Amino acid sequence: MLDAVRRARQTRRADARPDAGDTVRSGEAGMSLIELVVAMTLLAVVMVGLSSSIGVAYRVVALGRQRQVAEATANKRLEELRDVDYAQMAMNEFPVRSVDPTNPDAFVSEDGASYDVTGDGDFEPLIVDATTPGPVLHVESPVVIGTTKVDVYQFVTWVDAPDVPGTQNLKRISVVVKYRDVSVPGTARVLRESVLFTAGTVSVPRAASTTSTTTTTTVPPTTTTVPANGCGSFSVSNGSGALVGYTATRTVTLTLAMGPCAEPVWVSFSNDGGATYGAETPWDAVNPTLGWTVNAGDGTKSIIGRARNAAGTTWSIGSQSVILDATSPTTPGTLTRTVSCSGANRTVNLAWGASTDTNLVGYRVYRSTDGVSWSIVSSTTGLSASDTSAKSLTSLRFAIAAYDKAGNESTTSNTITLAKNQCS
Numbered sequence: 001m002l003d004a005v006r007r008a009r010q011t012r013r014a015d016a017r018p019d020a021g022d023t024v025r026s027g028e029a030g031m032s033l034i035e036l037v038v039a040m041t042l043l044a045v046v047m048v049g050l051s052s053s054i055g056v057a058y059r060v061v062a063l064g065r066q067r068q069v070a071e072a073t074a075n076k077r078l079e080e081l082r083d084v085d086y087a088q089m090a091m092n093e094f095p096v097r098s099v100d101p102t103n104p105d106a107f108v109s110e111d112g113a114s115y116d117v118t119g120d121g122d123f124e125p126l127i128v129d130a131t132t133p134g135p136v137l138h139v140e141s142p143v144v145i146g147t148t149k150v151d152v153y154q155f156v157t158w159v160d161a162p163d164v165p166g167t168q169n170l171k172r173i174s175v176v177v178k179y180r181d182v183s184v185p186g187t188a189r190v191l192r193e194s195v196l197f198t199a200g201t202v203s204v205p206r207a208a209s210t211t212s213t214t215t216t217t218t219v220p221p222t223t224t225t226v227p228a229n230g231c232g233s234f235s236v237s238n239g240s241g242a243l244v245g246y247t248a249t250r251t252v253t254l255t256l257a258m259g260p261c262a263e264p265v266w267v268s269f270s271n272d273g274g275a276t277y278g279a280e281t282p283w284d285a286v287n288p289t290l291g292w293t294v295n296a297g298d299g300t301k302s303i304i305g306r307a308r309n310a311a312g313t314t315w316s317i318g319s320q321s322v323i324l325d326a327t328s329p330t331t332p333g334t335l336t337r338t339v340s341c342s343g344a345n346r347t348v349n350l351a352w353g354a355s356t357d358t359n360l361v362g363y364r365v366y367r368s369t370d371g372v373s374w375s376i377v378s379s380t381t382g383l384s385a386s387d388t389s390a391k392s393l394t395s396l397r398f399a400i401a402a403y404d405k406a407g408n409e410s411t412t413s414n415t416i417t418l419a420k421n422q423c424s
Contacts, residue, residue, distance in 0.1 A: 069148045070177040070191040075312045077175045090127045090134030102188045104153040104176040115155045124157035151178040171197045232258045232317035241407030246323045248406040256288040270304045325406035329357035332400045335413040341423035346391035351384045355402035368397040
């Protein structure tokens, strides 16, 4: 009996123990839970990093847009100031030096009479007309463009060109645009552009615009200016057979010489005094020529050129004129001749009536010995010519054509024909 009880107790104990398979399944359930926690942690880290990256990208894009607004604002101001008469180019008030290093006026001298154009101590005398306020406003703040606000500061200074006699040779216009740096809260950036003007109102642009970040101290932007009159020009090539300054066709060839201008540079041209310009063409130093079509109708045609650099600054590259003459001279009057022979030679004296043309140059004498091919044997500004050749020529023919400065040629006159050995 006791043995039976003992066996029953042992059986119950054995049934209560988990078998090997149950132990493995319990362990597998625990590992799945840990993996889930780790995955969720990693996902959270990735989401935080992604959020941070999106924020940085947004600030970079926003900063780029603000700089574009600043550049466009500076370029617009400089374009507007090109229309100001050189003698009247002056500021409307004297600026006051600012103790705020983020203010462009921090580069004004203590006495307010000069301005540091580079931020490196290169002070130039300010030009101010306070009696009859000059057309250049010193400060415009705020200037709102879309959703962006900027502050615009303008300075006019005298420039002493080392290769020009005197001390006040050129005027410099400096436009400084201050805008917020959204990538670093509480800071500002400054973009500065400057242009030189001569007494002939010929402007020379900056090579590039620069920016600087300003916090508690200001890192001044630098300004590079291309030497005066050294930033491009062009010429007009005359057509085939035309004298310099004349063309018989509306399409002319422009040859560009951009000098030390920084590449890339785009050029465009105008036929209406600068009111409208054609499409921009990139300047290619290897192939500096391009075709241009002037307005229809005979007369003087003026072509104005301008250039633009990658920073968006535009400037004049001068103007050229060409006289379009697409009208040919009238046909010369009736051709007549007298003939005389001496030995084996025959001399033919030719005479004809005048042709009419505004730009008439003269006449060309054509000769043929076979009635098929013709060649020019002489040119003259008069109404007569002579030719000596062998009287044994089987056939001899002459005709006259008038030509003008643009290279236009009239239709030929009547033809004179002489037979072999004809001497009268």
